[in-house]
Amino acid sequence: MVQFNIWLLFLCLSIVTLATTLHANLLESEEYWEKHVVEFDEYWKGRARIAEQDNKAAYSSDPYAVSGNLTSSVSELLVGKGERRNLMGRNKGPCMATNPIDRCWRCDPNWANNRQKLADCVQGFGRNTRGGKGGPFYIVTDPSDNDMVTPKPGTLRHAVTRNGPLWIIFAHNMMIYLKQELIMSSNKTIDGRGADVHIANGAGITIQYIKNVIIHGVKIYNIQVHGGGLIRDSEDHYGFRTQSDGDGISIFGASNVWIDHVSMKNCYDGLIDAIMGSTAITISNSHFTDHNEVMLFGASDGYSGDKIMQITVAFNHFGKRLVQRMPRCRFGFIHVVNNDYTHWEMYAIGGSQNPTIISEGNRFIGPNNINAKQITKREYVTESVWKNWQWRSINDEVMNGAYFVQSGPELKNRPFSRMDMIKAKPGTYVGRLTRYAGKLACRIGTPC
Numbered sequence: 171m172v173q174f175n176i177w178l179l180f181l182c183l184s185i186v187t188l189a190t191t192l193h194a195n196l197l198e199s200e201e202y203w204e205k206h207v208v209e210f211d212e213y214w215k216g217r218a219r220i221a222e223q224d225n226k227a228a229y230s231s232d233p234y235a236v237s238g239n240l241t242s243s244v245s246e247l248l249v250g251k252g253e254r255r256n257l258m259g260r261n262k263g264p265c266m267a268t269n270p271i272d273r274c275w276r277c278d279p280n281w282a283n284n285r286q287k288l289a290d291c292v293q294g295f296g297r298n299t300r301g302g303k304g305g306p307f308y309i310v311t312d313p314s315d316n317d318m319v320t321p322k323p324g325t326l327r328h329a330v331t332r333n334g335p336l337w338i339i340f341a342h343n344m345m346i347y348l349k350q351e352l353i354m355s356s357n358k359t360i361d362g363r364g365a366d367v368h369i370a371n372g373a374g375i376t377i378q379y380i381k382n383v384i385i386h387g388v389k390i391y392n393i394q395v396h397g398g399g400l401i402r403d404s405e406d407h408y409g410f411r412t413q414s415d416g417d418g419i420s421i422f423g424a425s426n427v428w429i430d431h432v433s434m435k436n437c438y439d440g441l442i443d444a445i446m447g448s449t450a451i452t453i454s455n456s457h458f459t460d461h462n463e464v465m466l467f468g469a470s471d472g473y474s475g476d477k478i479m480q481i482t483v484a485f486n487h488f489g490k491r492l493v494q495r496m497p498r499c500r501f502g503f504i505h506v507v508n509n510d511y512t513h514w515e516m517y518a519i520g521g522s523q524n525p526t527i528i529s530e531g532n533r534f535i536g537p538n539n540i541n542a543k544q545i546t547k548r549e550y551v552t553e554s555v556w557k558n559w560q561w562r563s564i565n566d567e568v569m570n571g572a573y574f575v576q577s578g579p580e581l582k583n584r585p586f587s588r589m590d591m592i593k594a595k596p597g598t599y600v601g602r603l604t605r606y607a608g609k610l611a612c613r614i615g616t617p618c
């Protein structure tokens with residue numbers, strides 16, 4: 171009997187420690203949804219209705235064609251037309267851009283006078299994102315964030331809550347500690363090139379029921395849950411917000427979002443979460459480290475509105491001390507192309523509720539743990555169900571025992587014609603394609 175009690179005590183203790191160390195993503199709990207759905211006031215409900223239309227419009231009825239386009243431009247770049255300049259190393263040749271998104275702007279020594287050119291460079295599902303292109307520049311001069319309702323001119327919060335398109339840049343290096351979530355409005359670019367901009371140790375960025383946002387060239391880390399309160403979300407409105415989730419970037423019912431060359435680590439909840447019917451998103455050239463649940467695409471098994479979710483994850487480096495969810499998907503169509511997965515502790519790509527996952531030309535280096543070699547993870551489902559989910563691995567390179575469990579039909583209905591070469595061994599190019607992932611140290615007057 172004594173033995174039994176000790177065993178029971180041990181069991182309870184281990185359940186408690188497990189539960190606290192492996193806390194589930196906040197967004198996946200029932201309480202979260204009950205609380206948040208009830209708390210939307212008329213204003214946010216109105217914005218939700220408009221965003222729903224915009225998100226539907228941003229959805230592509232032929233996702234295979236879009237993903238095929240990106241792959242063929244990668245293969246053309248790698249294989250070239252007899253020229254192989256882009257395969258050169260860091261020190262050889264003037265142009266250091268190694269993938270088609272970067273090639274579009276990085277070799278221009280005059281990039282600082284051509285900043286809005288960046289908006290023409292996005293590929294994949296977020297390809298129609300223009301951010302603040304065509305709008306004036308807004309120069310952030312003040313890193314402070316003291317007034318949530320009447321933000322001071324010159325601060326990032328003042329910039330992102332203005333109406334109309336704005337291309338937001340930074341006067342100098344700065345550390346921005348957000349006191350509450352930074353609620354962005356539509357048609358904005360946050361462009362950290364030329365300055366060392368850290369958004370850290372405070373609340374994160376919220377992209378909710380809006381469209382057309384570019385976030386480029388900043389570092390985002392140590393993001394925490396913050397208490398909420400009255401927060402401005404546009405020039406004409408502020409309102410009460412509940413506690414923020416502690417995501418680095420939270421994309422909520424939004425479309426046309428491009429996140430590029432961002433370095434992120436160690437946030438309380440997800441590094442990037444995209445939920446509630448968000449779509450037309452590209453996450454590229456970014457570097458992620460030190461995090462458990464990296465990316466969540468779709469938070470609720472009950473929310474089939476995420477069927478319109480279409481996301482491209484390209485040329486990123488999933489690096490040290492990452493655990494799982496790179497990404498974890500529900501319902502949508504996710505194209506994971508030419509990323510370098512060098513570390514994971516549990517699994518790399520997972521999901522539930524029949525998401526389509528096309529994994530193409532990635533490099534997966536398995537962890538040494540013999541029980542964590544599988545790249546993929548299907549949750550809450552038996553094989554008789556998931557065997558029909560389309561999860562395909564095409565030309566991925568697997569190393570150190572990593573393996574991708576495929577399911578569903580092979581990919582056939584899309585233009586493969588220009589991709590002959592990439593079929594050879596594209597995963598082997600990933601080191602080169604992602605060499606410059608993360609925030610770049612761009613200096614004015616020289617190529618980045």
Ligand SMILES: *[C@@H]1O[C@H](CO)[C@@H](O)[C@H](O)[C@H]1NC(C)=O
Pocket residue numbers: 235236239
């Ligand atoms: C694919 O790329 C071509 C050439 O750049 C473009 O004309 C076409 O619209 C693209 N297709 C899609 C679905 O984006």
Ligand SMILES: *[C@@H]1O[C@H](CO)[C@@H](O)[C@H](O)[C@H]1NC(C)=O
Pocket residue numbers: 333334335356357382
């Ligand atoms: C964003 O920009 C587009 C194109 O210029 C415009 O049609 C739209 O009304 C803008 N949206 C907002 C919310 O300002």
